[in-house]
Amino acid sequence: MKTIGLASVFVTIAVAPVLAADARFVASLGRLDPQTRLEQICDYEAMDRIGHSGTGYHPDRAKSDVMTAPQHLGDLLVGTGAAFRSDGHWYQFSFKCRTARDHLKVLSFEYKVGAIIPETKWNSYGLWR
Template sequence: MKTLSISLALVAMVTPALAAPDARFLRALDKLDPKTRLEQICDLEAMKKMNQGGTRADRAKSDVISPPKHLGNTLVAKGGAYRAGGKWYQLSLTCKATPDHKTVLDFSYKTGAEIPQAKWAAYGLWK
């Protein structure tokens, strides 16, 4: 539960503008274990890239439908999700970060179908 609280706080620090992570965000990342830190920085990058592409994503999670794979400094998530317009959609991504897991070096993603609201609770999603 502590990780979830820190994770939500991290998103709150950067979501309004989806600008570069500020100093508070980077300090908060230091409190996370390396795997969680990688997931957080990649989730943030997903929101940033989707917003740049015209999708108004306000949340992204790499671990919704299935757990992501951690391959050193690379995260491969085939069972993620993102929220846009009050609905959740499937998300797959590959994200390579620096060894400290604070900066994304390479990122690609693919969006998928809408996730029916009837499945939200099972996946830990919210409105």
């Protein structure tokens, strides 16, 4: 019985910083203009979905506007020239991201990972190590 109690305390302690970071991120979104907020919440969702997809990627950065600007269609953001960084490499990806009207919650997200972006092109796309 004590083992179960200790395990649940450990899980609560281990998860608390992650939940706090999410709350801080959502709070900071409220200070952005609606278009930037839409892009930021979708970039964040891309990192989360790709990172938890079981494909071995570990994104620490995503940008929806690397090769082409995304299309803003109300609460839908469509990107064909996006990129994410994983383990020091940048990869192309495309996506469709639908959010709530306030752009603070993602309702649906579809994506497709493309090719690795050669380091020789990073500078022209505004990417970094």
